[in-house]
Amino acid sequence: MAARIRFFKHRCNALINMNSTSVIALRECLSRSYHVQKDFSSKQVRKTFTDFFHELYQHRIVKSSPVRPRGDTSLLFVNAGMNQFKPIFLGAADPRSEMVTYRRVVNSQKCVRAGGKHNDLEDVGRDVYHHTFFEMLGNWSFGDYFKEEACGMAWRLLTEEYRIPPERLYVSYFAGDAISGLPADEETRHIWLSIGVPADHLLPFGMRDNFWEMGETGPCGPCTEIHYDHIGGRNAALLVNADSPDVVEIWNLVFMQYNREADHSLRSLPHFSVDTGMGLERLVSVLQGQRSNYDTDLFTPLLSAIQQCANCPKYRGRTGEADVGKVDMAYRVVADHVRTLSVCIADGVYPGMSGAELVLRRILRRAVRFSSEVLQAPEGSLAGLVPTVAHILIMDVINENEAQFLSSLKQGRRVIDRTLQRLEGSNSVFPAPVAWSLHRNLGFPLDLIGLMLEEKGIANWASFKCHGLPDSGRETLFHLDLHTLAQLQADKVPQTDDFLKYHYSLGPDDKYVFQPCHATVQALYCGQALVSEVAEGQRCGVVLDRTCFYAEQGGQSHDQGYFIKDGLQDVMYPVEAVHLAGGYVVHQVTTADVLTKGDQVQLYVDEAQRLACMVKHTATHILNFALRQHLGPSVEQRGSHVAADRLRFDFSVKVHTTQLQEIEKSIRNIITEDSAVYIEEVSLARVKDIPGLRTVEEVYPDPVRVVSVAVPISDLFVSQTVRPTSVELCCGTHLRRTGEIGDLVIVSERQMVKGISRIIAVTGDDARQVGFIKTGKSPVKSCKITGKSC
Template identity: 70%
Template sequence: MAAHIRALSLWRRVTFTKLSGGVRSCSTPSGTQVHEHFTSKTVRRMFIDFFKEKHQHRAVPSSPVRPRGDPSLLFVNAGMNQFKPILLGCADPRSEMASYRRAVNSQKCVRAGGKHNDLEDVGRDVYHHTFFEMLGNWSFGDYFKVEACAMAWHLLTEVYRIPAERLYVSYFSGDAANGLPADEETRQIWLSLGVSPDHVLPFGMMDNFWEMGETGPCGPCTEIHYDHVGSRHAGALINTGSPAVVEIWNLVFMQYSREADGGLRPLPMCSVDTGMGLERLVTVLQGKRSNYDTDLFTPLLSAIHQCSKAPTYRGRTGEEDDGRVDMGYRVVADHIRTLCVCIADGVHPGMTGAELVLRRILRRAVRFSTEVLQAPEGALASLVTCSFLLLLFFSLSLQIVEIININETQFLASLRQGRRVIDRTLSKMDRDDEFPAPVAWALHHNLGFPLDLIYLMLEERSATLDRLGLERLAARYFHAAPKRGLHLDLQCLAELQSRGVPHTDDSFKYSYSLQQDGTYMFPGCSATVMALYCNQSLLSEVGRGQRCGMVLDRTCFYAEQGGQTHDQGYFTKDGLQDVLFPVECARLAGGYVVHELTATETLRTGDQIQLHVDETRRVACMEKHTAAHMLNFALRELLGSGVAQRGSHVTADRLRFDFSSKSSLSVSQLQEVERLIQRIIKENHVVHTQEVPLARANEIAGLRTVDEVYPDPVRVVSVGLPVSELLHDHTPRRVSVELCCGTHLLRTGGIRHLVITSERQMVKGISRIVAVTGDDAKQVGSGRFYCLRELQTGLKALQRRTNTTIRKLEIREAAAKAHELLKRHLNKTVLVDTLETDSKSVTLFFFSPLSSEEPERKLSVSRLPFLSYVSLHMCSHSCLLQGQTAVSASEWALAVCGRLRGSAGGSATVAKGVGTATDVAHLQETLRWAEEFAHSKRQHALHTQ
């Protein structure tokens, strides 16, 4: 400890050059020192420059919000996500990331869905967001607690000039159950930095021990909190959820690994992972109490006000927020940022995973925009052109606007459908019944209704929801996870490295040749068993029937990566050549290829073996992978260079290719894609491959890449032209050239045939093609698919025309009934009647403008309640009021439906309900009572004026 403190004292004597660039400071009314020009852009730049220029950190760009190769996450939700391969010890040793020791960045993050879900909290307070930026600095086996704390304190107090008396730090108090002592080292470091002892506070596992997941790296953390009020001791408010004292920076010291059995083991390499929300930091530095009052949000709030009918944003929350108008402002401002970032990064609203979550975010924004803020349809998309967002997403703004508009139109239609579902369900329920959870879940999961919208709609109808049942359904959905195969954990990877076990040489997967008869030869591969893995332990021996993972010094098996499935095959052991050991799967882990198998005989480290891949399966995968490259090329030739690959998966049976497209392709377009590919197959081009430095590969004209972390050097695959020629001549060529680690045919003629078996839009803006090759393509043929496609297109067009015709007839009938109703009650100020109709919504739609044409009837209490009597004695009741009246529509509907032993709900101007009439006489009596009720309310209002 003494050595640490001496090192800290020496570190503190280092002179820092000012980074603020002449930014002047001033005091806010509360006494907080803030800089006049502390814009969000300046704050972000100063953070990056501090660590990059003064502390030799590598500035790493933000990764997209769609996680790279991490199925455990829906979105990137923390700055450390892109560095998980380093922390887990499985970074490709050839990649640039493997060389990182110090890093700094500002990471785009989305917290909605999954473990970290702030979606339902957004808008209710002034600091939750679904999208935010995480400022962070990292050490991977370099500096640790002393330097991390000292750098953080200097940046906050000396560079950003935040008063030290406003800052509090927490540290880990220890946990006896886990055998963890208090982190006294961190406490002493803070005291040595000059932090007041009563500002250094201990907290337990929940607040000050960070874990990546159920297993993996973890460790104590120290958090820095800021008191917005000042001139007091606010220690009692730390970690209580008080908006006046907020956490601004979390420093995590990863020094343990959580094992599957719940135990903790020291890590072989200690790391530092810090995270500070840009929005909260800017709030502090601009002297605000709300994130929404900073320059990150004020341009958006102003734009929302201009395009809606809502009053000016006032920053209210809770009961003070009348009509939840300010909540609506915050929801729309937050969600439009999330939508822009996600769509720009290739995540579009859809039906599964992250796409489904984004769909719910969009629909929540639409609902608040149209219903709470009274903005017209299309207003949400217009915010994309707000100057703040346009600067970030200018090249994609038209695409983002189109996607938001289309999804808004779809949701408004779903909203009407959902209301009908709720009304039908309520009509079949007894008054005291709970609304069934399966129906609510269907509205949420299938129609995309946000949960808080379902709660509100039921509350307006005086109904309660079976929340416990809904929680069970949600838990069943979110906790369902695919089974995982054997994988090397962090401790075993570190143990392999400490033993000096070299990374697996898998270059032999490319060692195959094309014979004159068109077949491929795959020579066997001799290898040595370097390690055996079972039950999260490295073993020297496994017995017969035991499932294990095997690490070799070399292999010819292709480990699953780059969208291509893994090889299968077998191996034999020297001295036991008649016994086959089947290999089920091959996976990559930190530079090692793990071969998964169930041992047919005893297997030991040091055994010499002969590997043999399943040649039929490998060639089939090579066919599909080569065809996928040609499909990518053909789509770009047909649709233009704006087409981008959004994912692919190649198996022995078929290929799947996702790409950006505004709409589904027509039959003629799909046929043209097939013709282009068939021509390349017939021309039998050579497929060239070459490993080149990543920087040089990126100079190739027309190079197609996907959002992946590539090794360096990287493998370039070109169809028709040698890679060396493309490297020396940067003239754009009409050839397929991609960065790819997969296995491919050596000539395109080996594909023989390609047939597209399906094409559809997965979500708006993303289409998926599935295709087969070779003998499978011959058997399938394309004729049947295209005939079905033409038939489907024709049926959809016929359905649209039929629905339009039916709608016109309904509107015409509704208009006639509405006119007739008005004529019967021409001189009445209160209108109560029955109306038989199949489309109450259409009739209401027509009645409102018709009734408003009579200005002399402005004193009317109600323009329209409808009571519709049907054979089963069930009544539906609707009420519409025009302008200011003496009785609210919801009050009137509740009173009427109460007499019918039913329920109702709505607003002051529009309400609906259901009830049961025992017979026609009961219905007529209720009609008379409804009219008397309205008259009495009107008379009461006149007497009290």
């Protein structure tokens, strides 16, 4: 025993005499022991998270949505786990969809932060934790549990399931804001104290750090963040939110309490919700005892693959001045970017010339430049990094784009070098015309030009950034805000019955008959508020108890038309647009006379416009079918739009002129056959049994409408020998028979970007005129719908 005591005293004296650097190193080594015991793989980290909330707290597991946002034009990419749940936060979820049943949800969401408000592209490679693509682990409560439960679950998961030492964790909460008049979130502070977080690990911060907002307007609220100290064995409170790589945020719990109004004021939400987000990459680095995300099993195999094909030293994880030649930065850029490219392309976003496609093109070209110039990798290396399980199309897209840009990169490098030689010795700013020439003519992203100049020691290149490209705007409609929707629900205003939009028939003269609809004005929306009366000449939104108007959805344009008020038969109220919000159909109207809540009105649809859309929509289904028949089952729909004058269809396969002619011929054959179009509502569980069913990536109501050409819906389930036909899930309006299309001519086909083709087609009289011009012959069949242009 005495010998053991002497040994222990000797070790203590040795520790006391060690310098501070050695102590820190030893402490860091000892503090990592819990990671070695647990030894989490990234796969286990992800599964532990979802299983924890699903099995212990009854959260529904919802799969990740694609990185291309569904119907959200405010985003280029899905950049947070809550994006797919925005309709719930905004009170605008389709009442027939599964989403309205969500109360507790958990998932791991694919996210891209490159372009737009949240843009990490410039930081990727410079440090060891920024990414353009990452996974966001999150759990949500929609009007169910709130602060106390959310904090308790988070603490239990981190300290018990992941076994992170509590002393390594620091928690921030909202300190209040005098300008906004918001009080400090003392409730959250007391919750954390009751859980056992020490007071010196519980820190208040203001709006910048601990108040989360969806955007300029919309749901928002205070948040509480959990931070992790990589070093340990000390009090690191001063390093929280101080941009220290030693103390990093790992989880953000947002408490949706308010709505940011258009006038920037805050109003309390009708239902409080919880929205949390924790980056998988950063959590894995913590649990695997690494300081860098790139040193985890999410990246090390990819970095090894890069080193095998590159003509450079292996990755050493250096940053800043220590990273001589920017080699390690290049490793991180290529590894990050090829992940982003693979995920985006797999989700149908291809490098292109605008929007998200343009951002992806910039990411690809940035990766090509670092791969070829810094890492000295041969052509084709970038695509070779794509996992072998990935679809061959992804590798082809990257290969082709890499080859296209390599020659431009060499030419651009020569232009930059010659320009800098001419400027040598002067204080001139890099010429903006040269930068814009590289941008317009050689496809150089401006940020890439800036990066290349920065590497040459030119810091004043940014002056040409102010010469931005013109923005394009879109007309906004009268969209009900979430407070208005909540008020309508609180006032027990019934959701609009719009099933009459499907009520039409053929008259004795084979013309379609659209019966007018009698309705009551349930609500008037004007000036961002519900009002009881709207004066003449004002633009407003009108909510009715029932309607025969089609609201824009499913790629089909909204109806137009008018309504008249009972007792005022000579005054028409034109309906300019129609859209859905939380089960309410909002008619955008400019009043021709006073309109009052409770007024009785008669609705009349513009029959020619509606019929033209019906023709185009049925024709779109047949076009989709014909494309698959001639180009193969790999054809995937990438978007469509049905308007009165034409139809647009985007798809995933390149098509040749001879194939287009055969596709047109097949469509005309189906039109000539004059087959019946069958429509029936079927439960979502049952539609999975329909062979050959085509769907797109969106949330469907239950039950859902099935549209089948030539084959009755019932036959699709019972017969295994049913002939191939067009079968789709669709909420649009359709013809009764294919012969009523009259004719179809493809007037334009072009490849928008690599992997995305677009067809523009016309029908009816327009098709006959185009067909006569193209062939000099009359069309194959006359349209049944006489007297109207289709």
